[in-house]
Amino acid sequence: MYVQTFVKGIADDSNGGISWVEAKAMLQQQRGIHSNWWRSVGTITSTQVAQVLTDTNLDLHLHAYGTYGHKSPFISLAAGCIERDTLLNQNYRYSAVDTALEFATGAYGHAGVLFFGWIIVGPNPAVKLSAVAESVRELNVYHRWSPYQLEGEITAKIHIPANQIERAEWWDPEQSASPVHVYTNPHYESPTPILNLREYF
Structure with missing residues (x-):
């Protein structure tokens, strides 16, 4: 991982x-980000979680979001992506911030919020394991062609804890080309304790 x-x-x-x-309250009250499915159901059980985390539902989340997204147990996150142009022998980088901002603001037509954080990702497909996210942008892991691959998506499941979210930014393209408001989460926890680095003593 x-x-x-x-x-x-x-x-x-x-x-x-x-x-x-509401964006600030999600961090202040340590609620984090809930999937649309959890918000629509209200109260969930471990049995229900096991039932909704399926390959079919992940595919619907990725490729039929317009009709399925409102009840999806998955959470789309932008992490950036590289496009390889073999004809020109060049790689092109797609920014996670640009992708998330375009989604949040409807291609810069209204205001929206960006959350910045971290998530644990499995190295292989593990849809039924809610604790790890899926790197659906990674062609060496998810081989199916997707028209949305360049959005650089990492797909979390059910919930992202508030202490894994460092900050929130409010963007309003009609007011400014930079964040209008920034809120730094006082409950944020760095992932350092779970990384495989041990200090000498």
């Missing part, structure tokens, strides 16, 4: 998302 930093974009409340007040 490895630790992956991410950016999560969510639209403002007038476009089916959340307000800046």
Whole structure:
């Protein structure tokens, strides 16, 4: 397993998302980010979690989000991606921040929030294991062609704890080309304790 930093974009409340007040409350009250499925159901059980974490539902989340997203147990996160152009012998980098910001603001048409954090990712497909995210952008792991591969998605499951989210930024393209507000999470925990580095003593 490895630790992956991410950016999560969510639209403002007038476009089916959340307000800046709600974004801060998710960190202040240590609620974190819940999947749409958890929010729609309200209370969930471990049995229900096992039932919804399937390959079929992950595919629906990735390729039929317009009809399935409102009840998806998965959470899309941007981590960036590299496109290889074999004809020109060049690689092109797609920014996680740009991808998340475009999603949050509806291609810069309204306000939205970006959450910055980290998640644990499995090196192989492990859809039924809720503790690890899926690196669906990784062609050496997920081989199927996808029109959304260049969005650089890492797919979390069910919930992202608040203490894994470092900060939230409120963006409003009509006001500024930079964040209008930034909230640093006082409950944030660095992933250092779970990394395989031991200090000498």
